Amino acid sequence: MSEGYIDPERWPALVGRPDAPLLGRRAEKLRTRLEELTRRNGVALTRGASPRFVVSDGVVLDRAVAAGWLGMAEGYMAGEWSAEPLPEVLRVLLSQPLEAGLGARLARRRRPDFGQVRSGELPDSLVGIYTGDTRATGSALFASGTRTSETVTVTQHGRPTPVITTWLDAPARVERADLDGAQLNRIDHMLDLAEVGPGDRVLELTSSGGALPVVAARRGARVDVLTSDADHADAVRERARAAGVGGAVRVQTIRGPVPSPRQWSGTYEAVFSVERMETLGDEGTLHYLRAAERMLAPRGTAVIQSVTS
Numbered sequence: 001m002s003e004g005y006i007d008p009e010r011w012p013a014l015v016g017r018p019d020a021p022l023l024g025r026r027a028e029k030l031r032t033r034l035e036e037l038t039r040r041n042g043v044a045l046t047r048g049a050s051p052r053f054v055v056s057d058g059v060v061l062d063r064a065v066a067a068g069w070l071g072m073a074e075g076y077m078a079g080e081w082s083a084e085p086l087p088e089v090l091r092v093l094l095s096q097p098l099e100a101g102l103g104a105r106l107a108r109r110r111r112p113d114f115g116q117v118r119s120g121e122l123p124d125s126l127v128g129i130y131t132g133d134t135r136a137t138g139s140a141l142f143a144s145g146t147r148t149s150e151t152v153t154v155t156q157h158g159r160p161t162p163v164i165t166t167w168l169d170a171p172a173r174v175e176r177a178d179l180d181g182a183q184l185n186r187i188d189h190m191l192d193l194a195e196v197g198p199g200d201r202v203l204e205l206t207s208s209g210g211a212l213p214v215v216a217a218r219r220g221a222r223v224d225v226l227t228s229d230a231d232h233a234d235a236v237r238e239r240a241r242a243a244g245v246g247g248a249v250r251v252q253t254i255r256g257p258v259p260s261p262r263q264w265s266g267t268y269e270a271v272f273s274v275e276r277m278e279t280l281g282d283e284g285t286l287h288y289l290r291a292a293e294r295m296l297a298p299r300g301t302a303v304i305q306s307v308t309s
Contacts, residue, residue: 006078014078018066026103027061041092051088055081064098068107121232127209132179135239136211138274138305140182141189142171187212194270194301196221201268203295206257207232208274210239217245224266225251226259258288267297273304
């Protein structure tokens with residue numbers, strides 16, 4: 001996407017007109033909430049000041065009503081608002097929900113239309129800025145972080161099922177040079193949880209950059225990787241070939257973030273998800289988990305890494 005032009009094929013949500021129940025009234029209330037919030041926190045609404053939050057196109061308010069924080073992010077990509085310094089202004093904006101009252105209730109009832117979703121991956125050149133050489137997009141697991149685990153029994157399909165929850169404390173002082181090792185540490189930990197070994201069939205739903213399938217293939221597994229972005233698929237294939245495991249890693253493109261049974265079916269000893277469900281919402285998460293369950297072999301394991309707050 002270049003300045004002044006939005007490719008409608010790659011970014012359909014940015015060129016479509018937002019739509020939501022009571023859109024006009026909710027957008028006006030959102031404008032008032034943002035004005036009050038920025039004023040209370042000393043953020044100016046005019047150019048030249050600092051810190052500042054400047055809305056150049058009011059359609060971003062419609063986007064925010066229709067799609068929440070995702071709509072705000074899309075508005076930023078489309079140049080409809082700007083902020084300086086961005087991190088400081090974002091801390092202010094994220095300090096409260098976008099909507100309250102009726103608007104908040106309507107937003108919670110929002111449901112994604114999986115027939116219309118066309119998700120993509122970040123360009124590989126951008127991913128490399130914050131991931132290091134591994135190109136792994138998930139959170140890192142630094143060796144100095146203290147782990148605390150608890151096993152809780154939940155009832156699933158009428159049977160008691162043990163669930164192990166592990167909390168990781170913030171690591172001690174780390175450097176950027178530690179990042180690649182910490183990413184591989186996290187990947188090894190996920191593969192260990194699923195006991196991935198020679199001959200296992202592994203699915204990554206969807207791709208997190210290519211490092212996880214490479215490490216799994218080096219353990220002797222055969223790995224399928226799904227992504228909705230053809231460019232990203234090519235990058236992962238090349239990464240697997242460069243690592244010498246191209247024959248054990250199959251990368252396929254799908255439509256949207258979650259494949260239907262017609263799009264993709266298979267049976268796997270392990271299914272991996274790396275920071276994917278955060279983008280899907282409540283209904284999308286349920287849709288995603290059902291897809292993962294559908295493709296798990298009996299006694300198979302799904303390992304899901306997610307950012308929570």
